[in-house]
Amino acid sequence: xxxxxxxxxxxxxxxxxxxxxxxxxxxxxxxxxxxxxxxxxxxxxxxxxxxxxxxxxxxxxxxxxxxxxxxxxxxxxxxxxxxxxxxxxxxxxxxxxxxxxxxxxxxxxxxxxxxxx
Numbered sequence: 251x252x253x254x255x256x257x258x259x260x261x262x263x264x265x266x267x268x269x270x271x272x273x274x275x276x277x278x279x280x281x282x283x284x285x286x287x288x289x290x291x292x293x294x295x296x297x298x299x300x301x302x303x304x305x306x307x308x309x310x311x312x313x314x315x316x317x318x319x320x321x322x323x324x325x326x327x328x329x330x331x332x333x334x335x336x337x338x339x340x341x342x343x344x345x346x347x348x349x350x351x352x353x354x355x356x357x358x359x360x361x362x363x364x365x366x367x
Contacts, residue, residue: 261295
């Protein structure tokens with residue numbers, strides 16, 4: 251199988267963390283926020299996968315920007331979860347660090363790809 255790259259691998263790893271977070275939240279009888287963060291957190295990588303087969307450079311940039319929006323939504327849900335006491339500060343910090351790393355990677359890729367438009 252062809253190597254898909256660092257960003258793809260980081261998106262998959264983050265998605266797996268979101269799946270596990272949803273499972274954890276379900277054991278604490280939270281289903282609504284768990285579903286929301288699962289959708290936004292896994293959508294980051296799904297949109298990136300679409301970007302890898304973009305029809306043009308502008309389509310590629312657009313899909314990266316959609317992934318970036320999902321990163322911001324995921325961070326919102328993480329803020330809600332920690333402030334409501336569903337997750338502790340350590341888990342919050344770890345997940346926030348991962349989302350921030352993705353945000354920086356996507357921002358850099360958007361800048362680079364936008365220069366080629």
